[in-house]
Amino acid sequence: MSGPRVGVAGAGIAGTLLAWRLKLADRRLRVELVDTASPEHGATGVSGGLVRGYEPDPRQLDLAASSLAELRASRLLRAWSGYQETGSVYLRADPADPAAVERLQRLLPGSARACAPGEAPYLAARHGVVERHAGFISPRRLRDEVLADFVRIGGDLVHGTVGAVRAEPGATVSWLVGGERRRYDSGVLATGPWTPALLPGDGYRTKLIQYGVYDATGTLPAPFVDEVTGLYGRPGPGNGVLLGVPSDAYDVDPTRLRPVPALLRRTSDLAARVLPELGIAGLRHIVVAADCYTASPGLRLRPAVPAGTSLFTFTGGSGGAAKTALAAARQAADRLLHRSAVPV
Template sequence: MPRIAVVGGGIAGAMLAWRLCEVIRGTAVHLFTGEPYRRADASAASGGLTRAFEPDAALCLEAADSLAELQSSPELRKWASYRETGSVYLLPGLEPGTAGLVDLVRSRIPGSISIITAGELGSRGTFRGMPKGSVAVVEKRAGYVSPNALRDRLLVELARAGAFVTDGQVDAITREGEVRPTDGNPMRFDAVVVAAGAWTQDLLARTDLADAGLRTKVIQYVLGPFAGTGPGAFVDETSGLYGRVYAEGRLLLGLPTDRWDITPGDAAPDPVLTTRILDVAETRIGYRPPGRKVKAVTAVECYHPTGGLSLRPLAKGVYTFTGGSGGAGKTVLAASRTAARSLVRSLR
């Protein structure tokens, strides 16, 4: 039986290890979680917005498959603390491929998705001032999850399934499939998957393995007080604003950043961006918290040029499974299933 190591206990590593346990016996899977980084990783900070529609066809397929699996599994919904709030994705206009993607989502999650004009969306009350010609992709059966809660539960399930779950960090991995934990003896595996998110480049830099074009970027959102039912989960491509109702009485709102190549742990909130988020939120959804007082949340995420969480070979038997690029919360179920199958196939 092949022995596989997964390095990194974020949602990517935990989900991949869990999938591997479905395909091969648990005892062959070893997950290194990377404590204490785990507490400040992207999965812990994730906004968890979950929908099926994505303007990119490959991501849309994975997001739709992931959401369909979530919808069909009461267990996963519970583990991930799924909340169905609906989702709105505002686009500047109807692209030639949009209708095809909507059909794709319809085939996976019937009765959930529709396209409406910005005018129709405006008449529903939440959004205002949308540019002429913009359209909204509306999903009823979408909302948000907690990647953090799901990951924590998967770590418990992995131990139950007989997988080895080791807290603590890995100092280095080698081309030959050796994993060197900070505390403990080196171990040899048939395959090693580095799923260390924004820490992946640093880990690979300690070996002679190329980092396959990975980069890091800060993601920042704010949490502000909010009364009411709110806009559900939304992304507004015309302004960059995204958000959702957070926990009791709070609203999460964010804008994309351009803070690239940041070391994880060095992501202090940018007050200028916080101001910009509040300005755009006031214009687009009429949100103005008292005294403009909000809490800014940041974390560093791993990006890949082709976008999306995927298994990428580095050397024979050595892979990365990262590059969530700000969206792995919604694609991880499908991406991990594909990755586990292809990994096991490559070892036969």
């Protein structure tokens, strides 16, 4: 095989889907996916996996709804990801932009409707966007299955830690893995919350994300997010419920995370207000992890600084990339393959 060589660092859902899309699009490409020996410590391994089409930001809405449309249309992707269609509710203080709901209807026909206060589930004071064709997946299962397929179709999986990343003369890229310098025509860092350490000063930050899994009695909620309080949740696993609120803990070290008791208290206080029919019987376990955040949030291909080299990032999911990863990876692979301009 003698096609161009692409290196992707990081086998979370972002890097794995990107590497797979590249190899599927052009089997002559030599695609090398590099990850540490235990990729299960990334965000993908513990993600809540809520997938819906609606997002307030139009670009994120397009990516989320296109990803969900592809997932729903593919028996393979549904099985690989363990997709469960439960519907979803997005609660807001003000009405959703009608153009956004219309766009959602075009991408996922018959799925979405806007609700006025009194019509939206859970909190009478809220506006809402209710979706029928939404639910949750296991991002980890999807990643594992896609990774296995990537190797089946001829992709190279290398175990090791990427360091000393360099843009080389002649628009190539190199990095060190286990003392060996590996060279590529293009290199993509899909290293999630480890990206700020690899590219300091490039505008990437980490942020802690924490949720609890509780035993529950009463009516289990459909996956929801309340934009006003930040409370989000979904049913399962088993007869349980996953509930969380956003933290404000930025610049955390992804390898040294501890549960934040104040976030747990806030989660259960808000759950009692937002979901009065749900009885929370006890905390089963707490999940604490980190994701990579950017000022303009969303998973997409970005040129690494200095722009104009063949080094890119594919990260910045900012706590929500499981729902956009399928479409974002397709777009990123397209840009890399056709060398179309990558917006900063």
